[in-house]
Amino acid sequence: MEIRLDGKTALITGAGSGIGESIAKIFAEAGAHVFILERDAAKGEAVAQTIRETGGKADCEVADVSQQQEMVDLVNRIVDKTGRMDILVNNAGIAHVGTLDATSEAEFDRIYAVNVKGVYNGMYAVIKHMQRQKSGAILNMASIASMIGLPDRFAYSMSKGAVLTMTYTVARDYLADNIRCNCIAPARIHTPFVDGFLADNYPGKEAEMFDKLSKTQPIGRMGTPEEVAKLALYLCSDAAGFITGTNYPIDGGFVNLNT
Structure with missing residues (x-):
């Protein structure tokens, strides 16, 4: 089954490398107009240029996901340009290693600002446009850290637990608007x-x-970024129209098969 995103506008945060880059490329290959959000303009533009050179549609945008007005202004510009906001992938995130007693307030706030507030800001910025369209797909990047206790990952686990529960509540609250919200929980x-x-x-x-x-x-x-991207493509496509409020581990058996 070939999965297509023709005519759709997709915003992917943190798409200058890694998982986000792979998602941007596979979405563009499927026909979406991809907007790459990256704080490092050079990295984001390099990905966008690669997509354009292979016949896809891509633009690089620079914004800080932790700043709500920047995200609102960005999404409004995208909608002014394309007329739509069909897909949001909240991929931007940062890591932290440490137990509770080894996590400073500044480190905790830094993780919260990007991994929690950044996801909130992205969804806040797109939701009114998706409500107007009566359609939309939101995909949040959680982690196996949202599902099980990992050692030395206190702040990171906190942030990904918040992503998981935000996903559930947004999926519930916008059912009537035909807006689906799911998340992916990768392992390494x-x-x-x-x-x-x-x-x-x-x-x-x-x-x-x-x-x-x-x-x-x-x-x-x-796992590979491409494997995560393929799951993201399915979940953000019309082929997954009956799926919302669900967390998808992509973990090589880590959660259920480790003993």
């Missing part, structure tokens, strides 16, 4: 962030630690 996905984390924290032992982290998934490897 091999992105540039992972490589950078290993280089910074385990110099000289990157390969050893990569293998160790890969094997924490029962399937024996990390």
